[in-house]
Each structure stands twice: as structure tokens, then as C-alpha cells.
Amino acid sequence: xxxxxxxxxxxxxxxxxxxxxxxxxxxxxxxxxxxxxxxxxxxxxxxxxxxxxxxxxxxxxxxxxxxxxxxxxxxxxxxxxxxxxxxxxxxxxxxxxxxxxxxxxxxxxxxxxxxxxxxxxxxxxxxxxxxxxxxxxxxxxxxxxxxxxxxxxxxxxxxxxxxxxxxxxxxxxxxxxxxxxxxxxxxxxxxxxxxxxxxxxxxxxxxxxxxxxxxxxxxxxxxxxxxxxxxxxxxxxxxxxxxxxxxxxxxxxxxxxxxxxxxxxxxxxxxxxxxxxxxxxxxxxxxxxxxxxxxxxxxxxxx
Numbered sequence: 001x002x003x004x005x006x007x008x009x010x011x012x013x014x015x016x017x018x019x020x021x022x023x024x025x026x027x028x029x030x031x032x033x034x035x036x037x038x039x040x041x042x043x044x045x046x047x048x049x050x051x052x053x054x055x056x057x058x059x060x061x062x063x064x065x066x067x068x069x070x071x072x073x074x075x076x077x078x079x080x081x082x083x084x085x086x087x088x089x090x091x092x093x094x095x096x097x098x099x100x101x102x103x104x105x106x107x108x109x110x111x112x113x114x115x116x117x118x119x120x121x122x123x124x125x126x127x128x129x130x131x132x133x134x135x136x137x138x139x140x141x142x143x144x145x146x147x148x149x150x151x152x153x154x155x156x157x158x159x160x161x162x163x164x165x166x167x168x169x170x171x172x173x174x175x176x177x178x179x180x181x182x183x184x185x186x187x188x189x190x191x192x193x194x195x196x197x198x199x200x201x202x203x204x205x206x207x208x209x210x211x212x213x214x215x216x217x218x219x220x221x222x223x224x225x226x227x228x229x230x231x232x233x234x235x236x237x238x239x240x241x242x243x244x245x246x247x248x249x250x251x252x253x254x255x256x257x258x259x260x261x262x263x264x265x266x267x268x269x270x271x272x273x274x275x276x277x278x279x280x281x282x283x284x285x286x287x288x289x290x291x292x293x294x295x296x297x298x299x300x301x302x303x
Contacts, residue, residue, distance in 0.1 A: 003018060003021070003022070003049060003197075003200060003201060004018075004200070004201060004203060004204050005018075005201055005202060005204055005205070006204065007204065007294065007295075007298045010153050011057075011150070011152060011153065011154070011157035011158060012060075012148075012150035012151065012152070012153070012157070015053065015056075015057055015060075015148070015150055015157075016145060016146070016148065016150070018053060018201070019050060019053060019054075019145045019148075020142060020145055020146075022046045022047075022049050022050050022053075023046070023050070023138050023141050023142050023145070025042070025046050026042075026043045026046035026047065026134070026138055027135060027138045027139075029042045029043045029046070029131075030043065030131045030132070030134055030135040030138070031135070036124060036127040036128065036131070037088075037127070039131060040080050040083065040127060040130065040131070043080060043131070043134055044077050044080050044081065047073045047076055047077045047080075048077065048193065048197070049197050050069075050073050051070060051073050051074065051077075051194070052165075052193070052194045052197035052198050052201075053197070053201065054066060054069050054070060054073075055070075055161050055164070055165055055194055055198070056158045056161040056162060056165075056198050056201065057150065057157060057158060057161055058160070058161045058164070059156075059160050059161065060149075060150050060151070060152055060157055061148065061149075061150075062149075065148070065149075069144070072137075072141070076134060076137060079130055079133065079134075080130055080134065082130075083126045083127045083130045088229065088232075089116050089232065089233050089236060090113060090116045090117055092229040092230060092232070092233045093109060093112065093113055093116065093233060093253075094113075095226070095229075096230065096233075096256060096257065096260060097109060099260065100256060100260075108249075108252075109249060109252075109253055111244070111245070111246050111249060112237065112244050112246075112249060112250070112253060115243050115244055154291075154295075155287075155288050155291040155292070158198075158202070159284055159287065159288055159291075160284075161198075162198055162202070162283075162284065162287060163280050163281070163283060163284035164280075165191060165194045165195050165198055166195060166276075166278075166280050166283045166284075167280035168191045169188065169191035169192050169194075169195050169275075169276060170276040170279075170280065172184070172187055172188030172191045172192075173188055173272040173273075173276045175187075175188070176188045177269060177272075180265070182228070182231045182235075185224060185227060185228065185231075185265070185268075186228050188224065188272075189221070189224035189225060189227075189228055192217060192220050192221050192224060192272075192275075193221050193225075195217055195275075196214060196217040196218055196220075196221050199213060199214045199217060200214050202287065202290075202291075204294070205287070205290045205291050205293075205294040206290045206293070206294065210290075213275075216271060216274065216275055217275055219267075219271055220268060220271040220272060220275060223264045223265075223267045223268045223271065224264075224268055226260075226264050227261050227264040227265055227268065230257045230260060230261050230264075231257075231261065233257060234254055234257045234258075237250055237253060237254060238254065
């Protein structure tokens, strides 16, 4: 089916289906014939979706089960992230130069790009090993999902988890504004991404309005992700200056990164103000009413 709740399923049925579908997708990517970097990326996305899902049903799982599952997927993703970072840096550089293409000469930053690509080619064996390790662990995940004890049949199954993620994102927004740093923006970004996945899961409760809301959240995710990626590239270029021999080129890249980050963060503040305008209690109430209307609509269509 899809990464969505369905009116014909109970919350527990939907959660198990979605979790197993994401694990199946991740498993398929471990055997993919595509580029290793693409496979690693796609598996990480599935695990992030799973972490958003288990946050949504945190109360249903209970603290012990929740912590076990969350830690498991977190550690798997960290292992995959470690082998993908160098390839990602090349993509980040390409995206930056494309954004400023009208202002840059052809071939600019070529020496930096070549250095990053050389580092990428050396990690292919590590990526293969990481995929094999992930494949072994996914099978065990599926068996655990089938044993999850999920009982709630209404909005109580997901309401508190949704409100908690919204609240954490709202606090992250205010913290990042008052004390802007790479770390505070990164922590806020993680909560925004969880909210995006959760609103995507619940979009069927009122499809058109929530499609627009999810789109706004995704725009914020993209701004914060690009900002974080550029911060990582900047740190790499500055901390390993001996690998990037052309000082003038290196300084020009850092200046361009800083300029782009100002643009991205300005957009993020505007989007964050809109998305997190409500207090968490009001947000919870609003989605609860959407859920009730959705359920009433389904009953009317079935009668």
C-alpha cells in the first residue's frame, strides 16, 4: 500500500502494515543493483520513517519497547551514515554550485571536487559490508514488529505521540532562533522531519488541507537539511585544509557556503513561525477533530 493510515484499518493494523512495508523496502535495497550510495540513502530513509512511526505510537509500545526499537534503528542509521558522508559531500558541493551557477565560472572548485571523489571511491568495500550487516538485522526487526502489543482503536493510539513531536519541534524552533548554531539547527531539523513523516501518515484524515501542511513542513525540512549539509562541507574543508591545497579556492567556497546558509536559515525562520504557530494542546485538539470527522465520514459511507 503506502506510508499512510487507511480508513479500513485499525490503528494497530495500519502501524504493523506500514512498519513491515518499510522493512521490506529496506531489505530490497540491501540487494539493489543500483549505486551503493543510493541504496544506503534509501535504507536510511526507511529507518527514519520507522523511527517517526514508533514515536507516533510511543505510548502504545511502552517505554521499554519504544527505547529498544528507537535505539536499534538509530544505531543502524548511524552505521550507514558513516559510510555515506563522503559521497554526500560531493552532492552538496554540486548542489551549491548549481544554485549559484549564474555567478560562477565553469570548473570552479574542481580540485575540491576531485579530492572528495577520491575519498568516496575508497569506501566502496565499507558500504557493501554495511549493507550486509543491515540485511541480517532487518529480518529480526520484522519478527519483533509482529509481536508488538498495540490495543488502542482510536485517536488515542497516535494523538499523544503526534503532540509530543510537535511540541519538541516548537521548542527546537525557539531554541534555534535564540541560540543559533549548527547543533541547535540540527536538533530542530530532526524533530521537523519526524513531524513531516507523521503528518504524511495521517494525511488521509483530511487529505487536501494536510497535503498543503505537509508540503510546508517538507519545505522546512529541505531548508534545514541543506543548511546542515553545507555546515558539514564547510567543517570538512576548514578542518582538513591540507587536503584542499588551493587556498584561494578553499576560501571562496567557505564564503559561498556562508552566504547560502544565511539564505536558507532566513527561509527556515519564516516557515517555522507558520508551522509552529499553535500551542501543542491546540494542535492535538485540531488533529483529534480531523480524526473524528474522518471516522464519521467512513461510517456514513458504509451505512
